[in-house]
Amino acid sequence: MSSLKMIEGYPEYMRKSIELVERTRPRRMREVYRRLSLEEREELLRKYHPDYKPGTKRPLRIGPNRGDEAPHELADLLEAHPLVKPIDVDLSKIDIDTDLLIIGGGGAGLVAALWANQEGLPPDRITIVTKLRLGDSNSVMSQGGVQAADRPPDSPVRHFLDVMGGGHFANKPELVKALTMDAPLMIKWLEELGLMFDKDEEGNMVEDWGGGTSIRRMHACKDYTGMEIVRVLRDEVRNREINVVEFTSAVELIKDDLGHVAGAVLVNMESEQYMVARAKATILATGGYGRLHIQGFPTTNHYGATADGLVLAYHVGARLTDIETAQYHPTGAAYPEQIVGLLITEKVRGLGAQVVNKHGEQFVFPLEPRDVEASAFIRECWERNNGVITPTGMRGVWLDSPMIEIIRGEGTIQRRLPAMYRMYKRFGIDMAKDPILVFPTLHYQNGGVAINDRGQTDIPGLFAAGEVEGGVHGKNRLMGNSILDYLVFGRRAGINAARYVKKANLGRLTLNHVDEYEKMLREAGIETDRKAPMILPDYRGKEVLARKIDIFK
Amino acid sequence: MEADKAEAKAAQLGEEEVQGKETVKIYIMGKEYRVPAGLTIMKAMEYAGYRFIRGSGCRAGFCGACATIYRLEGDYKLYTALACQTSVIDGMYLAQLPFVPANKAIYDVNKVRAEGNVLMVYYPEIARCVSCNTCTKACPQEIEVMDAIQAAVKGDIVSVAELTFECIQCGLCAVRCPAEIPQYHVFQLARRLYGKYILKPAKHVEERLKEIKSGKFNEEMEKLMRTSREELRKMYESLERVED
Secondary structure (H helix, E strand, O other), rough: OOOOOEOOOOEEHHHHHHHHHHHHHHHHHHOOOOOHHHHHHHHHHHHHHHHOOOEEEEEEEOOOOOOOOEEHHHHHOOOOOOOOOHHHHOOOOOOEEEEEEEEOOHHHHHHHHHHHOOOOOHHEEEEEEOOOOOOOOOOHHHOEEHHHHHHOOHHHHHHHHHHHOOOOOOOOOOHHHHHHHHHHHHHHHHHHHHHOOOOOOOOOOOOOOOOOOOOOOEOOOOOHHHHHHHHHHHHHHHOOOOOEEEEEEEEEEEEEOOEEEEEEEEOOOOOOOEEEEEEEEEEEEEEEOHHHHOOOOEEOOHHHOOOOHHHHHHHHOOOOEEOOOOEEEEEEOOOOHHOHHHOHHHHHOOOOEEOOOOOOOOOOOOOOOOHHHHHHHHHHHHHHOEEEEEOOOOOEEEEEOOHHHHHHHHOOHHHHOOHHHHHHHHHHOOOOOOOOOEEEEEEEEOOOOEEOOOHHHHHHEEEEEEEEEEOOOOOOOOOHHHHHHHHHHHHHHHHHHHHHHOOOOOOOOOHHHHOOOHHHHHHOOOOOOOOOOOOOOOOOOOOHHHHHOOOOO | HHHOOOOOOOOOOOOHOOEEEEEEEEOOOEEEEEEEEOOEHHHHHHHHOOOOOOOOOOOOOOOOEEEEEEEEEEOOOOEEEEHHHHHOOOEEEEOOOOOOOOOOOOOOOOOOOOOHHHHHHHHHHHHHHHOOOOHHHOOOOOOOHHHHHHHHHHHHHHHHHHHOOOOOOOOOHHOOOOOOOOHHHHHOOOEEEEEEEEHHOOOHHHHHHHHHHHHOHHHHHHHHHOHHHHHHHHHHHHOOOOOO
């Protein structure tokens, strides 16, 4: 690698392709690539989308989704031994006794806590538990924006149709109705909390395009939208003095003898001591599964995105939905190596950057829904061999970011995409002058725990909000609907859990469902050493692990 | 072309497999390790055998969990970095700073007003700023931290908010500050006041909320609830893109 001659962040050989991108740019500025019909989209997906690749999934052998396909990496966790042995846990000693336990401290957890409080639950009767720091989540990393149909000629009805089309009409209509009808309310709520939305001088929202939307409705805070939302929500949770337990992971849900979910077994991440948390209602807000690296893909996701919520829910018998589809964000960084897989916001395309191959030619409309766009990239790189190959062997296509400066004026990138600009600058690339290389990266868990429009799962006492739940996005989520999802369903779960708490009476605590799960594994003939939930991925060097002696056990 | 020789691999999880043989020497909390050149500090520490519980969050420069202080061999200066966004340099002495015990004021955003000396009321310690600029030098986001604190002292909420928008609250400014100012908490208060009281509210959002409340979209929405997938497909396909 070190022998390559580098010119302003790129090896000399990649510069040759960049010259072609520059040469075709004046002509392309006038070209609009044709959008695909639904039939053409479907064919592209079938041939090139990773979800359709044979051998990457298997039918689950146990549980409420028995027979449904799941990616191997997720199936491995659902068909693993529960981490906790009931015999090791003393349920008679309650360490945390609370009304509402919220598992997860990202967007959904924060929103749920605030609305549960708004609904009348006192802050000291709400407990947020998170295995990392409060706010550490995918939510904090979302860049591009949040959708809301909040001005004519847009309407919730149009938003509804865009969501359904993006999700291949597999979405649950009542959830999409909630998502789109509540959206303007959530924007207003954030405004009142003091969010710094991008606005014009009159206070009108600046709204941009997103992939698969039929109108501009993307609200943003530059390209730090998620970071700005999470830091405001976190500040508000702290101002209201809601209980927060950090660096503590939920490893199993607890039920009562009436079949309600009644809290969770928690483990201190540092001391590894367990705690029993009893709660009248529990909200799963644990996020998604990017760190499972489905099919070996790199991911945009944060360190804790390990599907814990799906595992916990499945152990108590909650049904999952649409788990066979994963979202691969079309524009993950493909170069330089230090940032491979990290998110390049869709807003780069929303602001006018085209996608071009190594010859500098367009091959897809830049704002197709994400699954379609990603499939076109994969075809261009691996079927047509028109990708640029990096020094580490990755393939990618160009995102022609300098177009943004030409269309919208010099300085636009620094003003509207400061996070992207900064990240590339840190590694020696000026994306206002040079295009950047991208390839699909694992981004989002489209499906998850099945809920109704009040955020309830199939199991009484258990609610779910945010990426951990499924049904809202069908088989593919559109840009700007993940923030909206955790806002809308975080609020609904928080309010409805607070109402549920008022009527709930808990019976005797039990972990019998864990024994039953073990029995199911046995009866299905599943023999494995694996345990779940995973809690954190393990990236330690292989050479170290090969010579490791565990001196404390 | 060199690219033609490169092994075609779709995705890389273990960096060590694709890195060259070149290594650098780093010191993790004083202990020496050899790691492949070109890794980020975070990945280098993992390569060396560390499994993070603290100090690793988004791994993409947005969360501030991986604040790091380092020195270089032969240099007396202390530098700051985000471990996930900085490549290792030969001779780096590294220390992680996964938590900062800075004081955060508790306030009610609905009662506080964006006027006068509100920042000084909640954070009187900002008056202790000696304009040494250490905070600015420490900021991995290149924010003009000292200028923002000086604006806070003057009660200029607009400047504070605008100067600090890109703050990821890693806390490196606060630990380096000789006046013990929790800059990142001061900035959070200023930004919320700015967002709530100084930016104008969006009238179109207000209007839309009234329309929703009046039931304007209910009938159409209810109809959609009863529409078949096939019919929805047709409606979706005939939906005109609203161009600018």
